[in-house]
Amino acid sequence: MKPPNKGGRGGPDPVSELTTNRLSIYLRALAALDKAGVRAVSSQALADQFHLNAAQIRKDLAQFGEFGVRGVGYVVTDLLRHLREILGLDRQLPVAVIGAGNLGLALADYSGFRIEGFDVVALFDVAKHKIGRRSRAGVTIHDIRHFPRLAKRLGIRIAVLAVPHAQAQRVADAVVGAGIKAILSFSPGGVEVPGGVKVKRVDLTVSLESLSYYLAQGDGHES
Amino acid sequence: MKPPNKGGRGGPDPVSELTTNRLSIYLRALAALDKAGVRAVSSQALADQFHLNAAQIRKDLAQFGEFGVRGVGYVVTDLLRHLREILGLDRQLPVAVIGAGNLGLALADYSGFRIEGFDVVALFDVAKHKIGRRSRAGVTIHDIRHFPRLAKRLGIRIAVLAVPHAQAQRVADAVVGAGIKAILSFSPGGVEVPGGVKVKRVDLTVSLESLSYYLAQGDGHES
DNA sequence: TTTTGTGAACTAGTTCACAGCT
DNA sequence: AGCTGTGAACTAGTTCACAAAA
Structure with missing residues (x-):
């Protein structure tokens, strides 16, 4: 019965990031159920099938x-619609990938992105010889200096940073200067941004080193 | 004065994953200080410079x-050595990337990996026409059916999964069957593995959808 | 009856603040 | 004096368990 705080007032977000991450997972689970023709599902059934906790759902x-x-329980199609609306997936979000190296090109063409409302509309790089070329899937590489202009024209909302660490902060500043409020950074070591801008980091080195720790512990008692 | 539990007994790991992730971040910070010629650093100075919490460090x-x-404070070179040992980075870890699509090829050639003890020694795929070819950086693509044999020969310790979601579980099973104990999965939706195997997930869809949520909230009160 | 929505209990993680070592 | 190492306090996140609704 509590009002759902729809539309978000200016204050700090009371919804934890762990929660929004899970909403995304619920969305995927429900999409699978919907595809399988399931009409309604209880939180318990959902939890059992996808290894989640019913109370938490x-x-x-x-x-x-x-x-x-x-x-x-929950009517699958209804909940799907609600989740998409909550996550802002009821409209297409134009995405730019900055850095047309191996990783940037791969991300621009990553088929997983398009499925749920994300659309990589442009690549950006500093290297002269790359500008004007296209990724395999046909995303054009632009001069990073044109980012502000193109971001506005293309309505870019999310910037994916796939540039070397040394350039990450400078690129982030430029992107934020162009009015971007959401950044997904693959750069090791994080970037600083002003308040009101959200950065999500994917740090492959941290992930691998954490796995390495696990292996190192295992090796100790397996010998 | 508490014994540091070095070498890990069989029981459940008492060190949280959040902690091991941070150790990796400390390692990077200290490497930067070391490069800059800093001899010793206090937890407070480290915290200030890299936006961490001194008590937590x-x-x-x-x-x-x-x-x-x-x-x-901490003597930089000493702490670096300790951290590398704790994280198991005092030796080279052979890594295999499974899935020679855009993402897999990009990951295999990702220069950030090699720097801290990880070495991508092989790519694997099911597609006949890819087998025998090499990534730009020269990593050979092998038939996934040869994984057990090659994993043993090459001493592979970590498998990076960059295959379509539909194949992820099957590949994970194969990899686990070959004795791999650490998996970094880029597949949306996670894989199930037996106990004793560690999986780290990088879920790009979840990351982007979480950013989308943030934008959707912002749009509400900016209108 | 079934299952939600939610206060209460519990668990994990972070930060404080200070005794004790150098 | 300066700074670590750590119990205590606090905060955040999860799970339990049940009243209320359908």
């Missing part, structure tokens, strides 16, 4: 409204 | 031993 969803039907 | 490190000198 209910708590997460309850932050945004009362989407369930007591005694029945 | 001390707590994290204290789990593995008493590396600091009271009144002085």
Whole structure:
């Protein structure tokens, strides 16, 4: 019965990032159920099938409204629609990838992106010889200096940073200067941005080193 | 004065993954200081410079031993050595990338990997026409059916999964069957593995959707 | 009856603040 | 004096368990 705080007032976001990450996971799970023709699902069934916690699913969803039907569960198509709206996936989001190296080109063409409302509309790089060329899937590489102009024209909302660490901060500054409010950075070591800009980091070195730690521990008692 | 539990007994790991992730971040920070010629650093100075929390740095490190000198701080080269040993980076770790698509090829050639002890020694794929070819940086693509044999011969310890979601579980099973204990998966939706195998997920869809949520909230009150 | 939505209990993680070492 | 290492306090996140709704 609590008001769902739709539309977000200016204050700090009360919804944890762990929660929004899980919403994305619920969305995927429900899409699979929908595809399989399932009409309604209880939080328990959802939890069992996708290895989640039923209470947590209910708590997460309850932050945004009362989407369930007591005694029945959640109507799959309805909840899908609600989740897409909450996550802002009810419209196409233009994405730019900065850095047309191996990783940037791969990300620009990554088929997983397009499926849920993300559309990589441009690549950017500093290297003269790359500018004007296209990725295999046909995304054109532009001069990074034209980012502000093109970002506006193409309506870019998210910048994916796939540049060397040394350039990451400078590129981030430029991107933020052009009004971008959401950045996905693959750069090791993070970038600093002013308040009101959201950065998500994917740090492959940290991931691998954490795996290495795990192996190092295992080696100790397996010998 | 508490024993540092070096070498790990069989029981569940008492060190949180958040901690091991941070150790990796400390390692990077210290490497930068070392490069800059800094001899010793206090937890406070480290925290200030890299936007961390001093008490947390001390707590994290204290789990593995008493590396600091009271009144002085941490001797950079010593702590670097300790961290590399804790993270198992004092030896080269052979890595295999499974899936020679855009992403897999990019990851195999990703220069950030080699720097800290990881060595991508092989690519694997199912597609006949890819087998025998090489990535730009020269990593050979092998038939996935030869994974067990080659994994043994090359001493592969970590498998990076860059295959379509539909194949992820099958590939994970094969990799685990070949004795791999650490997996970095780029597949959306996670894979199931038996106990004793560690999986780290990098889920680009979740990351982007979480950013989308943030933008959707912002749009609400900026209109 | 079934299952949600949610306060309460619990668990994990972070930060404080200070005793004790150098 | 300066700074670590760490118990205590605090904060965030998860899970339990049940009243209320359908």
